Amino acid sequence: xxxxxxxxxxxxxxxxxxxCKSEHxxxxxxxxxxxxxxxxxxxxxxxxTIVLDGGEDGYGPSFLDESFGNLVYDFTLEVxxxxxxxxxxxxxxxxxxxxxxIYPVWEENRVHQVEPEKTDDHKPWYKLIDGQLQQRVWxxxxxxxxx
Amino acid sequence: MSSFHWSIADYLQAxxxxxxxxxxxxxxxxxxxxxxxxxxxxxTERTLKDHFAHEIIGLRKEARNFISDVIKGGMKAQxxxxxxxxxxxxxxxxxxxxxxxxxxxxxxxxxxxxxxxxIIEKDEVYDNAFRNNQEVxxxxxxxxxxxxxxxxxxxxxxxxxxxxxxxxx
Numbered sequence: 287x288x289x290x291x292x293x294x295x296x297x298x299x300x301x302x303x304x305x306c307k308s309e310h311x312x313x314x315x316x317x318x319x320x321x322x323x324x325x326x327x328x329x330x331x332x333x334x335t336i337v338l339d340g341g342e343d344g345y346g347p348s349f350l351d352e353s354f355g356n357l358v359y360d361f362t363l364e365v366x367x368x369x370x371x372x373x374x375x376x377x378x379x380x381x382x383x384x385x386x387x388i389y390p391v392w393e394e395n396r397v398h399q400v401e402p403e404k405t406d407d408h409k410p411w412y413k414l415i416d417g418q419l420q421q422r423v424w425x426x427x428x429x430x431x432x433x
Numbered sequence: 434m435s436s437f438h439w440s441i442a443d444y445l446q447a448x449x450x451x452x453x454x455x456x457x458x459x460x461x462x463x464x465x466x467x468x469x470x471x472x473x474x475x476x477t478e479r480t481l482k483d484h485f486a487h488e489i490i491g492l493r494k495e496a497r498n499f500i501s502d503v504i505k506g507g508m509k510a511q512x513x514x515x516x517x518x519x520x521x522x523x524x525x526x527x528x529x530x531x532x533x534x535x536x537x538x539x540x541x542x543x544x545x546x547x548x549x550x551x552i553i554e555k556d557e558v559y560d561n562a563f564r565n566n567q568e569v570x571x572x573x574x575x576x577x578x579x580x581x582x583x584x585x586x587x588x589x590x591x592x593x594x595x596x597x598x599x600x601x602x
Contacts, residue, residue, distance in 0.1 A: 301563065302554065308563045343511075344518035347547065348554045377525050378539070379546055 287333045289373075290323055293340035300341060303348035306405035312352030317408040320353055324361055325412040327369045328419055334369060339376035347383065354384045355392035356402055360413040360424075363393035403428045481534075482597050488527055489597075493590040495520055496545050500583045503553065506570035510562040513569060517550050531593065535600050541593055544586040552578045 292300070296319050301308030320336075327334045338345065358366050366389070374381035395402070402425060410422045439447075499520050502508055508516070524542045531537040553559050556575040562568070571579075 302560060307560050343515045344521060346514060346554055347551050377521070379525075379543065383547065 287335060287371075288323070288327070289335045289337060290319070291337040291340060293337075293342070295319065298340070298342040300343070300345055300349045302346050303352040304403070304405040312349040313356075313405060315349070316353040316356045317406075317411055320357055321360065321411045324357055324366075324370070325419060328361065328365065328412075328414065332369070333371060335371040335373050338372065338374040338380050344377075345380060350380065350384055351388050352402075355388050355395075358389050358392040359396045359402055360411070362396065362414060363389055365414060401425050482600075485527075485531065485534075485597055486594055489590050489593055492520075492523055492527060492542075493587070495523065496590075497583065497587070500549070500579050503569075503571065504576045504579055507568050509566045510559055510569050511566045513553060513559065514550075514563075517553075521546050521550075531597070535597055537593060537596050542586075542589055544582060544589065548582060549579070552582065 292315070296315055297310045299310055300312075300315070301310045303312050305311050305313045323334060323336075326332070354372075357370070372381040372384050394400075404425045404427050407427050408423065411424065412419050412421050413424055414420075499516055502516075503513060524546055528537075528539050528541060531541075532539045552575060553571070556569075556571050558571055559569050559575075
């Protein structure tokens, strides 16, 4: 099982939801790190643990929503639940919020194809389509967020 | 000149008196030791409860001040996040120890950990000020929501205090 620590493998400081609003946003974290980690997990059918503890200034709820929500949107709740473990021992409510609030809403969005907003041009990213990993730019940058 | 001779009965009587006196002394000593030990335990428990009460009152003050400062305006966006995380850490620490010691629900102050920052993050002024860490004056809708959160949840601190003091030592 692989273990990733957000504060070390991404950044000790995290921002808000969208790239257009802050550095180290949830959107940025998803596209720069989490999507790739998940692709490896799916490819190798290997579980992974994401450690939330250790950050310098905690997490905004919107950061977690955008990053872990997109994970469910692109890889399905079933696969995410099977392969991803959240370690937030220092503050269990972060983990509870991801499992109980974020995952169900984004699975709903996935089922009803409610596309997430993108506020930056991202490199092609992975998504699970009929059980197969596919890579491309699935959603273009939303023009209204061009600030 | 008369001489004083103890008979066997006198020796037995004296021994009996000594043993009785010794027994009274030992019993008294044990009684005092038990009372002091119990008192010490009661005092320790009481001191501990008073300590946690002091912590909770401090936390309530910190939460009230945070809400008041954010509503007043003038804090920088990233400072708001940092201060809230500070408050959040204090709440988490206290919730954990109160759960271990008094079995008080770990999520007893959840409103101040999650809902508070969710309300702030929904405000566009905060959202737009974050990147350049500008000063924030939140919208009236947000300040109303924050007032409401404070009003509806302030009692939680007293609820925790009551639960602590209701616990038997």
